[in-house]
Amino acid sequence: MHMKDGPEIAVISVCVEEEHCTGYLELYYQKEVADLARLNHENTRKLLGYCIDSSLFTRMLVFEYVSNGTLYEHLHYEEGCHLSWSRRMNIIVGVAKSLRYLHTEIEPPFSISELNSSAVYLTEDFSPNIYFSDTIV
Numbered sequence: 001m002h003m004k005d006g007p008e009i010a011v012i013s014v015c016v017e018e019e020h021c022t023g024y025l026e027l028y029y030q031k032e033v034a035d036l037a038r039l040n041h042e043n044t045r046k047l048l049g050y051c052i053d054s055s056l057f058t059r060m061l062v063f064e065y066v067s068n069g070t071l072y073e074h075l076h077y078e079e080g081c082h083l084s085w086s087r088r089m090n091i092i093v094g095v096a097k098s099l100r101y102l103h104t105e106i107e108p109p110f111s112i113s114e115l116n117s118s119a120v121y122l123t124e125d126f127s128p129n130i131y132f133s134d135t136i137v
Contacts, residue, residue, distance in 0.1 A: 033061070044131075070122070071122060094127055
């Protein structure tokens, strides 16, 4: 998706049927938005905005679009052969810098329950852009 005269964006959305919508779910979403909004590091995915539709429990998170797919895709499909060892090391260093930022450079520290190669998005120059979320979306 491309915003008019702006950057390309990625939208992650969820729609929950009204009978399954709870106050807890709404609080969880609001906490998720607040947590993601405070992240500001070159190797974390940038939250640009969010959307709430009150007709159903429809929630959306809007991020910068990262064009080169996930690390998982590059490791497990044909493109994996294009990841030289130096490129892989640069990805590892970027992920490590992101973890250091999340654990030691922001208050309160950002907790991560799971990190895997599907959460590591790669930019055009193969810099890692991490999407940390335990979100409902």
